Amino acid sequence: MQHWRKTTPDKQPRDFVHHWFKAFDQLPQDPAWFVQHADDALHLMTPDGTFRGTDGFRQWYQTLRLSFKPGIDHQLERIEVSHLEKNHYQVNLLVRIEAETLNSEATTIMAREVRRIAIDPQDNIKIFDYRVRVGVVFSTGHHLLQQIANTTTTRQLQTVRHISHHRGIIVAARLNEQRLLSFTQAFS
Secondary structure, eight states: OOOOGGOOOHHHHHHHHHHHHHHTTTTOEEEHHHHHHEEEEOOOOOOOEEOOOOOHHHHHHHHHTTOSSSOOEEEEEEEEEEEETTTTEEEEEEEEEEBBBTTTOEEEEEEEEEEEEEEEEEEEEEEEEEEEEEEEEESSSSSTOOOOOTOGGGGGGGEEEEETTTTTEEEEEEEEHHHHHHHTSOOO
């Protein structure tokens, strides 16, 4: 039995997300546990593209496994749960992701996620809408330095410093506090 099933309905989405990331950090070879929580009509939007259904989820998951080493660290900076109707909830997340690429490049990603989930009478959770928007990427590798997503413009950055490093270049960016707050607002 999953531990979120032992909590109250208003805490179930929050507990589920914590459990999801704890399992996801390991990037298991078999994504079956995650797939069982993806609705057959899942709509998944990420910087890698739009994916549909459980097959789409598997495809997206494989791109992550081909990009990052197991041992990712998802740190929930902010989590907000809204009850939509009946058994449907929206979960808004601001996540700091510490990861290492397969090329051994240390990477920190700030992402905003929005998930819409349904909880059935047996407390099974299905994700039917999942959106990931990357805000800022910090990396020791030059390949990821160019990935500052369209949600962050030059005007939103207070400072950008380029520092030489024996393994590449590190970009340090600090978002204006006000813009970071707007980055966490509900998905439009």
